[in-house]
Amino acid sequence: MRSDYKFSNLLGTVYKKGNLLFTEDGTKLLSPVGNRxxxxxxxxxxxFTFSYQHRKNVQCMALNKQNTxxxxxxxxGRAILLNFVSRVVLHHFNFKSRVNAVxxxxxxxxxxxxxxxxxxxxxxxxFTEDRQFAPFVRHRIYSGHFDDVLNISWSQDSRFFISTSKDMTAKIYSLESEERDVARTFSGHRDYVVNAFFSKDQEVIYTVSKDGALFKWEYTESPENDTDEQGEHTKSDWRITSKNFFYANGKLKCATFHANSSLLVVGFSNGExxxxxxxxxxxLIQSLSMGQNTINTVNINSTGEWLAFGSSKLGQLLVYEWQSESYILKQQGHFDAMNTLCYSPDGSRLVTGSDDGRIKIWDVASGFCLMTFTEHTAPVTQVQFAKKGQVLFSSSLDGTIRAFDLIRFRNFRTFTATSRIQFNCVAVDPSGEVIVGGSQDSFEIYVWSVQTGNLLDSLTGHEGPISCLSFGQENSILASASWDKTVRIWNIFSRNQSVEPIEVSSDVLSIGMRPDCKELAVSTLDGHIAVYDVEDARQLHLIDGRKDIISGRYLEDRFVSKNSNRGKYFTTIAYSFDGLTLLAAGNNNSICMYDIESEVMLKRFIVSENMSIDGTLQYLNSRKITDSGINADLIDRDGENSDLEDRLDNTLPGSQKGGDPSQRRTRPEIRVTSINFSPTTSSFAAATTEGLMIYSINQELVFDPFDLDIDVTPDSALESLKEKEYLIAxxxxxxxxxxxxxxxxxxxxxxxxxxxxxQDIPxxxxxxxxHFIGELLTKQDSPHIEFYLIWVRCILSSHGRFIAAHKFEFRSSLKLLSRYLSKVAKEVVSVGKRNEFLIGFLSTSKKLAQEESIVEDTSESDSGEFDNAESDIEAYDDEDDEDEDDDVDEEEEWMKPNPKSLPTQDAFAGVDSDDEMIEV
Structure with missing residues (x-):
């Protein structure tokens, strides 16, 4: 099995903090998600998510107009410069201070x-003239503000820019040294100046402050009675020509302006x-709300049609088309930690369950959330698919196990026990008829019927709470683990144990059944993974993972990570589809891939490099240790903030889960709560603190033998066509x-x-x-329908397996062809119905004509046979000495009918097609 998996996408979270960016064409949106x-x-x-990582969460970003x-x-203040087209990191740079805008x-x-x-x-x-790459060359430093600069806006001609600051002013600067006199200060606001904008003709400047004030500045001459201290008439300058105010129940947090359409979009702290x-x-054109949480950023695309909003408190991302009043994109990730994940049987969808009680279904190809189930009222502990992938089962601490229909997207069955207990694990029989659940409140395993929802049985035998359950994919063998340090194998339909209980030396954290139900992997608290034979409970392999785990240090730790025993075990394991490879992860910063037969680690994946999360650092930074021995990052400096809303502390010390995420004072810890292989084995997913991370094998680089040939021109293609080299052409x-x-x-x-x-197309x-054939048929209305359908049929019959394995890449092309075929089928049916009687008349006329031709041909053949018979008799009388064999041959030859008298195959071509043509 291949082990060259690489990070490919990040799901489960769509926005953390920072600003949103539209590309120049307005069709793509860039969103910061943590340090990615x-x-x-x-x-x-x-x-898709870029593969590079920052050392901390992204604060701001910018994309040039050329999209390069x-x-x-x-x-x-650490910056990463990226080639946006090729997604290659070009340079790292440190501004050595906090950057608010770029x-x-x-x-x-x-x-x-x-x-x-x-x-x-x-x-x-x-690139300079001598082809040397100079990453960052400073042009000039502009000063004048007395507090942090919040935003920067450029003019259309790139000569001027405006900076807004917390000192309640905005300043305009020029890039040219000769235009130093242009620098002006726009004062008059009574709160932070959030943003400032140029009009389309650059004759007007708008400034927006946090208290909801909009000032319009114009470069005008002073009134005649306006004189300075010396009594002289003042010169022309920027002056306020109008003032407007936004009356809202919250503070203004963000604003953006589209100069071509003169649209101003503002967001408030109350979600409006x-x-x-x-x-x-x-x-005022429109006023809407995206919730009760603060809107942290807003942006508008180049055409002025789509508005993008981001709210960091719950991780909401919204793209809104204001003209049609419809949502282009409306996504929200889990605002609490993800506990479990599961792939659908075809590998196209991922389901995650979280502490917030929500179950989300993610499309692996698009990365978007398709559906959210909110029926559970407590944290979701595990999710499992039925074998056909149309039913999803979930267990929760609210005391229920629920079944969801993924065709109608509804909860159609709820399973409960005889007493109120919290379910922490669930497993589904491969046949989909039986579901089992376990709890830490009871020592029993509960068995339900999926069809009726009735509790069928409870399996007893464990002497401690049930920690995890697992079914195989071939038969109904169930493996269960408990706090009593035993693993038991059950035959679910015979209701007995197939082998003796397996004794383990430490607490069982996770179990995994090999797909063929012949082996069982058990992860224990001492950092070992043991593999047992299911039939005779014999240990086959033992993997020691403690030396392979990278467990980082926390900020309060006064030692390096290698001296820490925290997280030196695996809390989740998963078999590959072929059963030869095992994935293991836990409350640490590493995902380990093992070859079971050789008990060797094939590869180790580092989950995150984000230093904003505990458990990612390796060494102790003595520069941040104060004289009292406390890490400087642990000192709460919120009391030094100038805003009252930032100084207020509503957090709960030590709170890690539950309630409002903003009311927790503890730092998030890096961990992997669940891991699972895709059924296609081309990728695997891990539910982490950073989100739902997808690692896949790079299948985009397909070898093209014609890349080796340079001389590819239209003339050479037509020349190959003349030489009947159709594939090359x-x-x-x-x-x-x-x-x-x-x-x-x-x-x-x-x-x-x-x-x-x-057959030979790469x-x-x-x-x-x-796609070209589909566009040719739909847009150009090609008359050669049957000819191109033969092309499509041959391509699908020759490469059907490849297309089925990559159906998401061929989705647009196949939809185009399907839409055309449905359209043509309707037209053919309508034409057939309109010409039903004409078709019947033509087919009947053809039958009569064929019958007449058959009669004429048979009469001609009879006269010819009679003449031939007379000549044969005369020849027989003249030649009496011919032997008997020759007579027999002549008689057989005489009895053969004349080929000219038989109707041809073309004559019968349309005889029986009357009904078929009418049906079409």
Missing amino acids: VSCFDLIRSQS LLISIDED AFSPCGKYLAVAVGKFVQVWKTPD FRVYEIGDDLN LIMALRLNEGYVIHQVLEAVPLPDIKLVC EVYLDRTL
Whole structure:
């Protein structure tokens, strides 16, 4: 089995903190999720997460107008420069202080960074004339503010920018040294200036403050009676021409402005957002709410159609189309720790259960949440799929086990015990008829019928609380583990134990049954994984994982991680589909992959490098230790904040779960609560503190033999077509992506050769070929319907397995063809119904004509046979000496009918097709 798994996506969380970004075309949205950045394609409904990590959570980020460079900066001011197209990290840089805002100039040549009270302008990294890469070259530092700078806005011509600050002012600066006199201070607000914007013609400046005030500034001449202290007439300057106020029940937290359409969008601390149109007056267009939590950031795409909002308290992300008043994207992750996960049998969906009592279904391909079940009223402890994947079972601490229908998305069955107990594990029989559950409040294993919902039996024998249950995939053998340090094997239908109880030396934390039900893996508290034979309870393998686990240190620890025994065990294990590999993880920062036969670790995955979470650091940083021996990061400095709302402390010391996440004072700890292999073995998922992490084998790099050939031109493709090298011509045309060349090559392939060409098409070109055929049929209304359907049939018959394994990549192409086929089928049926009597008349006329032709042919053949008979008799009389064999041959030859008298196959082609044509 392959072990080259790499991080591919992060689900379960869509937004943590920071600002949101739209790409220049407005179809993709960038969202910071912890110390990573996710990208959501709003058109194709897909998402991916960049593979790089910051040392702490992302504070702000910026994307240049050309969509080539992305810079993201964390809480400590450490920046990562990324090539947005190739997703390759170009450079790391440290601004050595907290950065509140960063923005590229519209021309893409400069980068403005708000570092503390200063604004630093850097030249955008570029290639110089001598082809040497100069990552960061500082242009100038702008000062003048007395408190932290909050935001930066550029003018359209990239000559000026405005900075807003906590000192209740905004300042305008120029990049040119000759325009130093342009610098002005916009004062008059009574609270923080949240943001400032230029109008489209750059003649007007708008400033928005935290108390809900909007000031309009224009560069005008002073009134005639306005004089200075010397009595001279004052010069032209920026002056306030109008004031407007947003009356809301909360503080204004964020604002953005679209200059082309004069749209102003503001978000408040009570979850309300408003859309205004700024003209001569301030006109309110819409006012909506996305909840009761603070809206931390807002952005608008380049076309002014879509608005993006982010709320960090519950991790909400919302993309709203204000013109149609509809949601483009509405996602929210778990606001509490995930406890369990499970793959669907086809590997297309992931289900997670959390401490918040919610069950979420995630689409693996798109990364979006499809459905959320809220029936449970307490933390969800485990989720399991039935074998066919249409029913989901979940156990919870609310004392119920629920069954959900994933076709109608409803809870259709609820299982309870005879007494009120909290279920911490559940297992489903492979047949889907029986479900079992265990609890730490009882020593029994409860068995229910899925069809009736009745409690069938309770399996007794354990002398301690039940910790975990597991079924195999081949038969109804159940494995159960308990606090009594035993593992028991049950035959669920005979209601007895198949072997003697397996005694283990330590507490069992997790068990896993091999898919063929022949082996059982047991993870214990002493850090070992033991593998037993199910039939005779004999130990086969023993893996010591303590030396393989990377357990980081916490901030309050005064020792390095290698001297810590915290988390030196595995709390969750999972078998691969072939049963040869085992995944193990626990309350630590590592995921270990083991080869069971050789008892060797194949690979170790580091879960996170985020230093904002306990358990990721390895060494003790003595620089942060104060004289009293306390880590400086543990000192609460909220009392030094200038805002009253930031100084108030509503947290509960030591609280880790339950209630409002903002009311917990403890730092999150890195851990892996559940892990599972995909049924296709091409990926596996881990439920971690950072979210639902997907690791997969990179299958995007498909070898294309034509990459070795440089001379690929339209002329060479047509030349290959003339030489009847149809496969080479087709692949050259697909590589060129020239529509007319592909069209010409497809229609030039002879009908008998289509099957041979389709068999040898490389897999990398299958989706492009199907998509081109679909567009050709739907958009260009090609008359060669049957010809292209033969192409589609040959491609599907030759590469059906590959397409089924990658059905999400071929989803758009297959939908295009399906839509066309349904349309054509309706047209054919309607034409057939309208011409029913005409078809009957034509088919009847054809039958009569064929019958007349048959009669004429038979009469001609009879006269010819009579003449032949007379000549044969005469020849017989003249030649008496011929032997008997020759006479027999002549007689057989004489009895053969004339081929000209028989009706041809084409004559009967339409005789019996009347009913068939009418049915079509």
